[in-house]
Amino acid sequence: MSEKIKHYSGEALKSADIEEGRVPTEKCRPKAKFAWSAGMAMSRFLEELKNGKIIATTCNKCKRIMVPPRIYCENCFKPTDGWTYVKDIGTINTYSVSYLAADATRLKEPIIVAIIDLDGASESMGIIHKLGEIDPKEVKFGMKVKAVWKPPEERVGAITDIKYFKPIKEEKP
Amino acid sequence: MSEVAIVGVGCVGFRPILPELSYKELMFEAAVKAYEDAGINPRKDVDVFITCAEDYLEGFSIFDEFVPDQLGAVLRHLFTVSGDGLLGLATAYMLIKTGQFDTVVLEAHSKASDILTFMDIVAFALDPILNRPLGGHPYYVAGMEMNRYLHDTCTTMEQCAQVAVKNKKNALENPYAAYGANITLDQVLCSDTWFYPLKKLEISTPADGCVVMVLASENVAEKLTDKSIWVKGVGWCTETPNLETRDWSKTVYTRLAAEMAYKKARIHSPWKELDFAEVNDLFAYKELQHMEALKLCEYGEAGKLTEEGLTARNGELPVNPSGGLLGMGYGLEASGMQKLLEVVLQLRGEAGRRQIPDAEVGLAHAWRGIPTATGITAVLSNVK
Numbered sequence A: 001m002s003e004k005i006k007h008y009s010g011e012a013l014k015s016a017d018i019e020e021g022r023v024p025t026e027k028c029r030p031k032a033k034f035a036w037s038a039g040m041a042m043s044r045f046l047e048e049l050k051n052g053k054i055i056a057t058t059c060n061k062c063k064r065i066m067v068p069p070r071i072y073c074e075n076c077f078k079p080t081d082g083w084t085y086v087k088d089i090g091t092i093n094t095y096s097v098s099y100l101a102a103d104a105t106r107l108k109e110p111i112i113v114a115i116i117d118l119d120g121a122s123e124s125m126g127i128i129h130k131l132g133e134i135d136p137k138e139v140k141f142g143m144k145v146k147a148v149w150k151p152p153e154e155r156v157g158a159i160t161d162i163k164y165f166k167p168i169k170e171e172k173p
Numbered sequence B: 001m002s003e004v005a006i007v008g009v010g011c012v013g014f015r016p017i018l019p020e021l022s023y024k025e026l027m028f029e030a031a032v033k034a035y036e037d038a039g040i041n042p043r044k045d046v047d048v049f050i051t052c053a054e055d056y057l058e059g060f061s062i063f064d065e066f067v068p069d070q071l072g073a074v075l076r077h078l079f080t081v082s083g084d085g086l087l088g089l090a091t092a093y094m095l096i097k098t099g100q101f102d103t104v105v106l107e108a109h110s111k112a113s114d115i116l117t118f119m120d121i122v123a124f125a126l127d128p129i130l131n132r133p134l135g136g137h138p139y140y141v142a143g144m145e146m147n148r149y150l151h152d153t154c155t156t157m158e159q160c161a162q163v164a165v166k167n168k169k170n171a172l173e174n175p176y177a178a179y180g181a182n183i184t185l186d187q188v189l190c191s192d193t194w195f196y197p198l199k200k201l202e203i204s205t206p207a208d209g210c211v212v213m214v215l216a217s218e219n220v221a222e223k224l225t226d227k228s229i230w231v232k233g234v235g236w237c238t239e240t241p242n243l244e245t246r247d248w249s250k251t252v253y254t255r256l257a258a259e260m261a262y263k264k265a266r267i268h269s270p271w272k273e274l275d276f277a278e279v280n281d282l283f284a285y286k287e288l289q290h291m292e293a294l295k296l297c298e299y300g301e302a303g304k305l306t307e308e309g310l311t312a313r314n315g316e317l318p319v320n321p322s323g324g325l326l327g328m329g330y331g332l333e334a335s336g337m338q339k340l341l342e343v344v345l346q347l348r349g350e351a352g353r354r355q356i357p358d359a360e361v362g363l364a365h366a367w368r369g370i371p372t373a374t375g376i377t378a379v380l381s382n383v384k
C-alpha cells in the first residue's frame, strides 16, 4: 500500500460474501466431453492388456522395441515394422510416493508411482504404473517388479487391467 | 529479403469420421505425404515445426506437448499457434522472412468426431456474464448476422442457398471432400430453419482430417522443387469480441485482413487479378459477406454474382472450387488449411477434374467461426 494513502474507501470482501451470494458472481461448469479414437497402435495394446499381455512395436532401422506401441518410429520417422510381446516384468527406473490426491487432500495410504523399464523392450521403454505389496521405504532403483493382473473376467482393455507391479526376487541364472 | 514458398503438401481426410486413426496417426499420415511431396527428411531438414490447435477442441491441456513424435519433431523446435492454420501460415511466413529460418513445417487438423459436446465447447466461447446465461444454441449468433446482412444488402435467401448448391456440387469432384452432393435450390430452401433465417443445409458439418505443409525460403525451395507456390502476402485482423457492438453486415475483420495481404502482394483489383478464391463458407451467407469484404465485388453484390453463376467453377471468378467447408466439411482449426490446400493444388495444376485452366494467382481466406471476429487472408501465386 502506498504510504500516502491511509485508508481505501469501500469494504473488504470476505470469502463468505462470495459464497453466500452477497456479491454478484457467475458460475459455469463447462460441458466438455471427449471420446478419443484409440487408433491402430493403442487399440491393439489395450486388446492385449485384456489378454494379460503387453505388446510392443518394432523398428527395423534403429532396432528398437517400443512400448507403449506406436505405428511410427519417432526417431527414424518411418512406419514401424512389426509387433512383439514384451514381459510383464521390469526394472524400476524412477519412482515417487504421492501422499496427496489430485485435489491436494491427504491420502490415507500414499500411492507409489513408478516408471518401469520392461524386460524385452529397448532401453528406457516401458510403462508407468503403481507399485503394491511393498513399503514405500523399501522401494529401490533397479528393483525387479512384476505385474499383478486383475482376473481375466474383470479386464476391460485398460491400463488398470494391471492392478499394480509388485517386487520379485531376482532369479539367479 | 527471401520470398516464401510452399514446397510440400499432405492431406488425410476429410471424412465425416476417421475412427480407425487416432489424432496422432492421422497427423503422421498427413506428415509423411507432405515430406515425401517436398522431398525432405523431417529429422534433419526442418528448422521449425508449427502446430495449430486449440486445447478445448482437443480435450488436452497444453496440446502441443502431444505433437512432436508424429511430425518427426522430437527434440526439435516446435510450438503451437492457438488458432486457425492460416495464422500458422502467417507465423511461418514471418519466421522465414527474418532470414533466420529456411524450412518450416505447418500442421493443422480436426478430430471433430472425438468431441462429444462440440456445441457446448462453442458455447463456452461466449461471454460468461453477458451471453452464456441466455442459453440456446450458439449458432443463433450466425442467424442474427445473416438476418442483418440480408436486411442491409437486399441479398435474398435464394442467393444464399445458391452458395450451398454450388459448393456441395464442386465438392463432388474433390477427393478430399466429405459432403459432396447434387442438391437443388428448393432442397436447401425447404430444409429446416435452424436459426432464422439460416437453414440446415446452409450450415457446414464438422469433418475429420489433417493438412501438413512444408514452407521454405527461396534458396531452399529452388533446390527442392520446380513447383513452388509463392506466398505473396498474408494479413490478419480481429474485431471486438463484443457481440453487442460489432459490425453485423460487413465483416470488417476480413476487410482489414485482406487489405494487409493485398498491400504486400500488390493486388489492386482483386476481381481482375485473382484467378479464383477459397473463401470461408462455414455458413452459406458467410461466403457472400466475405467475398464483399475481400473486395471481390461491391458490398451487397455477391448474392447477385452467385445467382448469375459468375462464382461457379467455370465462372469468371470461381469461389470455393474445392467445395468449401459446406462441401469438404468443417475442419475446425484446419479450415484455413483446407482452403490453402486447394489454392496450392490449383496453382500447381494438380486439381484434377476441378482444375481451373491457367490459374496463376489464388486467395485463401479463413474465419475462426462462431463467436469470433477473426479473419486471415493469404495471396499465393505460381509465379515468383
Ligand SMILES: [Zn+2]
Pocket: A059, A060, A061, A062, A063, A064, A073, A074, A075, A076, A077
Ligand atoms: Zn527407428
